[in-house]
Amino acid sequence: MQLEHSFVVPADPDTTWALLTDLKTVGGCFPGATVTEADAETFAGNVKVKLGPIAVTYEGTGRFVERDDEAHRAVIDGTGKGLRGLGNAGAQVTMQLVPDGPGTRVDVLTELNITGKPAQFGRGVMQSVSDKLLGQFVGCVENKLAAGDGTP
Amino acid sequence: MSISTEGVAEVVEERADVDRTDESSGPEVGKARRRKEDQRLITGRTRWTDNLQLPGMLHVATVRSPYAHATITGMDTTAATSSPGVVAVLTGQDVKDSQGSLPCAWPITEDQKAPPHPAIAVDRVAFSGEVVAVVVARTAAAARDGAELVDVDYDELPAALDLRESAADTTLAHPDLGTNRSAHWVFDSAEAGTGEDVEAAIAQAREDGVLIEREYRQQRLIPSFMEPRSVVVDPTGEQFTMWSATQVPHILRLMLALTLDVPESKVRVIAPDVGGGFGGKLQVTPEEVITFLAARHTGKPCKWTETRSESLLSAHHGRDQWQKLTLAATKDGTVTGLKVELLADMGAYLGLVTPGVPILGAFMFNAIYKFPAYRFECTNVFTNKTWTDAYRGAGRPEATFAIERLMDELAAELGRDPLEVREQNWIRHEEFPFTSVCGLEYDSGNYEAATARAKELFGYDELRAEQARRRESNDRVQLGLGVSTFTEMCGLAPSRVLGSLSYGAGGWEHASVRMLPSGKVEVITGSSAHGQGHETAWSQIVADQLGVPFEDVEVLHGDTQISHKGLDTYGSRSLVVGGQAVVKAAQKVIEKARPLAAHVLEANMDDLEFSSGTFTVKGAGEGQEGVSITELALKTFAAHDLPDGMEPSLDADATFDPVNFSFPHGTHLCAMEVDTETGESRMRSYVAVDDIGNVVNPLIVEGQVHGGLVQGIAQALWEEAVYDEQGTLxxxxxxxxxxxxxxxxxxxxxxxTVSPSTSNDLGAKGVGEAGCIASTPAVVNAIVDALRPLGIHDVTMPCTPERVWRTIQDSGSGGGATLPDAQPHFDEGAPNQDQPADAGQEGGQA
Amino acid sequence: MIPAQFDYVAPATVEEALALLAEHGDEAKVMAGGQSLLPVLRMRLNAPGVVVDISRIEELRSITDDGDAIRIGAGATYQDVLDSDLVREHLTLLHQAVAEVADPQIRHRGTVCGALAHADPAGDVGAPALALDAQMVIRGSEGERTVPGSEFFVDLFETAVGEGELLTAVVIPKHTGWGSHYEKFVRVSHQWAIVGVAVTVRVEGGTIAEAKVGLTNMGSTPLRAPAVEAALVGQPASEEAIGAICAQVGEGTDPPSDLNGQADYRRHVAGVLTRRAVLAAAGA
Amino acid sequence: MSKISVKVDGVTYEDEVEPRTLLVHYLREQLGKTGTVVGCDTSNCGACTVHLDGRSVKSCNVLAVQADGHEVTTIEGLAGADGALTPVQEAFRDCHALQCGYCTPGMIMQATDLLAENPDPTEEDVRLGMEGNLCRCTGYHNIVKAVLQAAGARAGEHA
Known part of the structure; x- marks a missing residue:
């Protein structure tokens, strides 16, 4: 499924870019996520998705598949393996920064693939769940940029 | 309009409601006997496979692929192996040399392509739900706990999911095959010499007649038998005993032997109480092979029972076809030809009869009509989805849907009543036996009578009047009337016909009838029931044949050690093939008893007659004592005084291979109310008048019709197996x-109505699939009929409220939102300009 | 079909339950009737360490008359609600909606408060609870607090009930004499609502004097439709008068798109159902 | 493990169960009450319906520990000690309301509950009251007929 988010932060594109490409910080923004290791290009960790009756944990890794520091465009690929045989999750996140007055507009396009049980038993709920989780992720990033913390 | 009612009086029975007549007198055949099977089923004393508990029995849980298409790059079973209670973990690598390839018994062409079909995937998975490992443990819970600890690494591959795109090989379901096209199969009446050239008929109609061009989608369905599949394999002793919730114990036994390289004589298969099948248990499944392998590996009895979600994911699916249809007719409504181009989704693998399912429909598109030119062409296509195979009707519902929808479209095009146009084209009562454009000989039928009766029960003319009123008043809820005058072919099948279609087995059935010394009768049938009531119906047949009480007949089935020969239950074949085998065996028993009767009565064999269970001397008159067959049974047991050369037993085997199919038919009428605001369709009334020849048990027949109707209605309105873009169900x-x-x-x-079949002594035709075949087009025809004033000519199945609503929206607005799959998926050929194949595609009827 | 291992405790009092929740924190799941939780556990979409069964807490079972309101305890099943004369008389809308929940067997076990705490936007009791101005009673180690429905439903499967807290009751103001109707739209019976509309109205002299409208499965939480409610006031209970108003009910909502319907279809159907529900509630 | 005491079909059992054990698995595997069956894993099909303290429940959606101290009746405990069938059982056979019979125990248990609640149902009452039980064979026609017939029979009994 494809999910689109767009937000504007009161920081210039370079500052914003620096934060968004710090995988440890960005990874930590995903609800329930713990980044266990990260370097410039890859990160590993787990995500505990806890939502009402559902609690599923994915363990996975991510990396840049494309990173253009000039154009402020990056594509991050992440794959996670669900514990308890829950199937896998994969996400390809494309970020594009665009100057917006004194700030920066961040366009995030996420191609999210969830396989196995959560998709099979979802009553379509996984779509809503994913949307919500990504919304929280984006909100977190937004907050970090707004607060100016996490900046290297 | 007028429908001929000639011959109606002779064939219409009284309302076929439950016959409450005295069960103690008269012939058994035809009585509404309450079923023998029911006592155990209504009190919970049942024998489902999952009920079995054997000493030391282990439990099997599966690990299944979450990906539709992926290579397996790694598998770590350490944690699973050390999980409490786990006895063994088996992966594809472990069994790759012993698991063989699951069988496909129907290679429809010599160059048919098929990938190997492993029970456990070895290095690549081809659909979401394919087994990649199994865990064997001391309890079911421990097996499930262990299965969740198996750690599998996959590299996802592009998945072939869309049928039309897959037919064009845009993505390969099995890269090694080099194509997704498994086989291409054609029947052409001109080439076969059974009819004329369809292209000529189409050209003629294009010139000065009527052409109806449509594309219909047969969505993917899941048989959804109520009893989830379950298998128990006991490897102890000299042989392997398998209990399985299967429709086909005999086929399963043979195929296990061939697949697993074990002597057939060392395999015993038992189908105990089996909770429905509908074709879904007409299979040799990976899980049966896996449970066998697990039992062989551990040396212990092993059980596997699926969950419902596992069942929906991995038990074979049904239907899933795209049909492109061209019907040619003259301006006065006489059909002159039909061309069918079909894409059939095989899913990821070929099951037992997967490739043949479209072929079973190939001979039925012409249905009850006598047009002269016909061509059928199908391409079987692999996709990375659960494999398809037989589902109730298998090929025939698809064909019937197409032709019955087209006949309605033709009538609409001509502005005529759909029943009237059908009558103009159907085979008349006096024309039977009739050789169809496919070269099949229809045994008997009376379409006039069934239709007249259905119209009467339905109140056809009154409902048409109400429909007109609602249309006039622009009622939010429109009324539609749907017609389906179907036929089908039952009694699968004459072995030589199956041979000519490259099917791997015959179509005969076997029966034994044994007189026991006590006078009771044991009947053994190769036709293994799973809800059809064979125990009752076969008892009725034998009671009449041998003149013994219904209660004294015991019917045994579903165990290859008891019923050593058989071809099992599918394709509405049990009564017309298996029942006929029972008749033949009973007749042999009588003939076997005749010399002894002559000996006892001190008469000449030729002077004896057998009636109501007793041999008497012809013309001996009142008071002359005969000898009953039960007395003779006891005498053969004692064997003290038998005629010279007579075996001391009173039993016989018979195997019946039908010479022809039987062709039940019927007229179904359906009234649907369609809420044009929400798109919701509600059934108001449904009348089914079926002609299935002679009836053994009307109670059972009615039950089969009811159940079939709802399954067919469910295809029209509710059911669909939906995959997402990743290939997850x-x-x-x-x-x-x-x-x-x-x-x-x-x-x-x-x-x-009753037109006895001429294909068997019982005059029976088969009823298991009729309701399911007839009802789907009746319902869709009704919905389209309700909406036709809005310029709507089709609604894609299932006709969900949303889909109906969008079709209405699109018809008015000339475009806008359309549902995925609501559009035709063939790229070649344009729909007729006047009649877009899908209102959502072209719109513009406002 | 077999849940992962967990421990099970069945406290006898609310205090005991709260102590258990405090002790186990994140690892604990509260179960009342278990009709929503057990399917999730069977699918292993969750594997809590401990299940706290509150159905044996006697004080939570009752449905009582609180004067201006009816109090439904967390242990009261759907069937208890259906059997309650108090609910039938004073909370007709809730009574009608509960009759639409799943099927009889589920209703014999499942609880109204359990469903509220589960906060599935497709559940049938959230919308009527909102429409009826329900107050949720939440107990924690700090004591008891009461939260109005509008603040109770936070997001998808998310409520104001915090970790270590328990929804002990729902208190709903009496709507004696109000007309009401719950219109549920499904593909097949006993399933989740594709869309549901809960309406209760007070009609005076053929005119709608007050109207309350709740929506099921039209967003990430049950919703109220205040704009439609306001516009309905003063209108005669006729299709001509209210049709256009009701058709607007989906405006501004963000319903899900799934197998049973895309968002735009849900908005459309919500409008139709609202009109039908208002007319039925008004006795038109 | 948890210790439970449950009265099933008139007999009280004291057993140790894992808390995660579903009532239906306890009935089938520990007590051998295999008349009650499992048909799905989402509590949709109703095949596992039993009575808990006299009301119908889906025994796949109840933990065995939840039944502690309560009374369960299964299809096997419905007929009298002398084997006499109940009116509902009789009607199911008489109306041919079953084919494969897999859904039948659940259907009979639910119909029994329905008639206890509403001894004189209309066809609509029956159709709504049985909505939580799926059948794939009968098309429901004869099931509805059987429940209505059983209602008639019961009415006759009480007259």
Whole structure:
């Protein structure tokens, strides 16, 4: 499924870019996520998705598949393996920064693939769940940029 | 309009409601006997496979692929192996040399392509739900706990998911095959010499007649038998004993032997109580092979029982075809030809009869009509989805849907009543036996009579009047009347016909009848029932044949050690093939008893007659004592005084291979109310008048019709197996695979006409699939009929409220939102300009 | 079909339950009737360490008359609600909606408060609870607090009930004499609502004097439709008068798109159902 | 493990169960009450319906520990000690309301509950009251007929 988010932060594109490409910080923004290791290009960790009756944990890794520091465009690929045989999750996140007055507009396009049980038993709920989780992720990033913390 | 009623009086029975006549007198055949099977089923004393508990029995749980298409790059079973209670973990690598390849018994062409079909995937998975490992443990819970600890690494591959795109090889379901096209199969009446050239008929119609061009989608369905599949294999002793919730114990036994390299004589298969099948248990499944392998590996009895979600994911699916149809007719409504181009989704693998399912429909598109030119062409296509195979009707519902929808479209095009146009084209009563454009000989039928009766019960003319009133008043809820005058072919099948179609086995059936010394009778049938009531019906047949009480007949089946020969239950074949075998065996018993009767009565054999269970001397008059067959049974047991050369037993085997199919038919009429605001369709009434020849047990027949109707209606309205863009089955539980309930269905009006079959002594035709075949087009025809004033000519199945609503929206607005799959998926050829194949595609009828 | 291992405790009092929740924190799941929780556990979409069964807490079972309101305890099943004369008389809308929940067997076990705490936007009791101005009673180690429905439903499967807290009751103001109707739209019976509309109205002299409208499965939480409610006031209970108003009910909502319907279809159907529900509630 | 005491079909059992054990698995595997069956994993099909303290429940959606101290009746405990069938059982056979019979125990248990609640149902009452039980064979026609017939028979009994 494809999910689109767009937000504007009161920081210039370079500052914003620096934060968004710090995988440890960005990874930590995903609800329930713990980044266990990260370097410039890859990160590993787990995500505990806890939502009402559902609690599923994915363990996975991510990396840049494309990173253009000039154009402020990056594509991050992440794959996670669900514990308890829950199937896998994969996400390809494309970020594009665009100057917006004194700030920066961040366009995030996420191609999210969830396989196995959560998709099979979802009553379509996984779509809503994913949307919500990504919304929280984006909100977190937004907050970090707004607060100016996490900046290297 | 007028429908001929000639011959109606002779064939219309009284309302075929439950016959409450005295059960103690008269012939058994025809009586509404309450079923023998029911006592154990209504008291919970049942024998389902999952009930079995054997000493030391282990439990098998599966690990299944979450990906539709992926290579397996790694598998770590360490944690699973050390999980409490786990005895063994088996992976594809472990069994790759011993598991063989699951069988396909129907290679429809010599160059048919098929990938190897492993029970456990070895290095690549081809559909979401394919088994990649199994865990064997001391309890079911421990097996499930262990299965969740198996750690599998996959590299996802592009998945072939869309049927039309897959037919064009855009993505390969099995890269090694080099194509997704498994086989291409053609029947052409001109080439076969059974009819004329369809292209000529189409050209003629294009010139000065009527052409109806349509594309219809047969969505993917899931058989959804109520008893989830279950297998127990006991490897102890000299042989392997397998209990399985299967429709086909005999086929299964043979195939296990061939697949697993074990002597057939060392395999015993038992199908105990089996909770429905509908074709879904007509299979040799990976899980049966796996449970066998697990038992062989551990040396212990092993059980595997699926969950419902596992079942929906991995038990074979049904239907899933795209049909492109061209019907040619003259301006006065006489059909001159039909061309069918079909894409059939095989899913990821070929099951037992997967490739043949479209072929079973190939001979039925012409249905009850006598047009002269016909061509059928199908391409079987692999995709990375659960494999398809037989589902109730298998090929025939698809064909019937197409032709019955087309006949309605033709009538609409001509502005005529759909029944009238059908009558103009159908085979008349006096024309039977009739050789169809496919070269099949239809045994008997009376379409006039069934239709007249159905119209009467339905109140056809009154409902048409109401429809006109609602149209005039622009009622939000429109009324539509749907017609389906179907036929089908039952009694699968004459072995030589199956041979000519490259099917791997014959179509005969076997029976034994044994007189026991006590006078009771044991009947053994190769036709293994799973809800059809064979125990009752076969008892009725034998009671009449041998003149013994119904209660004294015991029917045994479903155990290859008891019923050593048989071809099992599918294709509405049990009664017309298996029942006929029982008749033949009983007749042999009588003939076997005749010399002894002559000996006892001190008469000449030729002077004896057998009636009501007793041999008497012809013309001996009142008071002359005969000898009953039960007395003779005891005498053969004692064997003290038998005629010279007579074996001391009174039993016989018979195997019946039908010479022809039987062709039941019927007229079904359906009234649907369609809420044009929400798109919701509700059934108001449904009348089914079926002609299935002679009836052994009307109670059972009615039950079969009711059940079939709802399954067919469910295809029209509710059911669909839906995959997401990753190839995950998202209708993967009963929350989203929507079976109808009591509250969604109505009570039906059923009746029968009787045109006895000439294909068997019973004059019976088969009824297991009739309702399911007939009802789908009746419902869709009704919905389209309700909406036709809006310029709507089709609604894609299932006709969900949303889909109906969007079709209405599109018809008015000339475009806008359309549902995925609501559009035709063939790229070649344009729809007729006047009649877009899908209102949503072209719109513009406002 | 077999849940993962967990421990099970069945406290006898609310205090005991709260102590258990405090002790186990994140690892604990509260179960009342278990009709929503057990399917999730069977699918292993969750594997809590401990299940706290509150159905044996006697004080939570009752449905009582609180003067201006009816109090439904967390242990009261759907069937208890259906059997309650108090609910039938004073909370007709809730009574009608509960009759539409799943099927009889589920209703015999499942609880109204359990469903509220589960906060599935497709559940049938959230919308009527909102429409009826329900107050949720939440107990924690700090004591008891009461939260109005509008603040109770936070997001998808998310409520104001915090970790270590328990929804002990729902208190709903009496709507004696109000007309009401719950219109549920499903593909097959006994399933989740594709869309549901809960309406209760007070009609005076053929005119709608007050109207309350709740929506099921039209967003990430049950919703109220205040704009439609306001516009309905003063209108005669006729299709001509209210049709256009009701058709607007989906405006501004963000319903899900799934197998049973895309968002735009849900908005459309919500409008139709609202009109039908208002007319039925008004006795038109 | 948890210790439970449950009265099933008139007999009291004291057993140790894992808390995660579903009532239906306890009935089938520990007590051998295999008349009650499992048909799905989402509590949709109703095949596992039993009575808990006299009311119908889906025994796949109840933990065995939840039944501690309560009374369960299964299809096997419905007929009298002398084997006499109940009116509902009789009607199911008489109306041919079953084919494969897999849904039948659940259907009979639910119908029994329905008639206890509403001894004189209309067809609509029956259709709504049985909505939580799926059948794939009968098309429900004869099931509805059987429940209505059983209602008639019961009415006759009480007259």
């Amino acid at each position: 998202v209708s993967g539980s009963f929350v989203d695979y929507t079976l109808p309930t009591t509250a969604d269905t109505i009570s039906f009006v059923t009746d029968r």
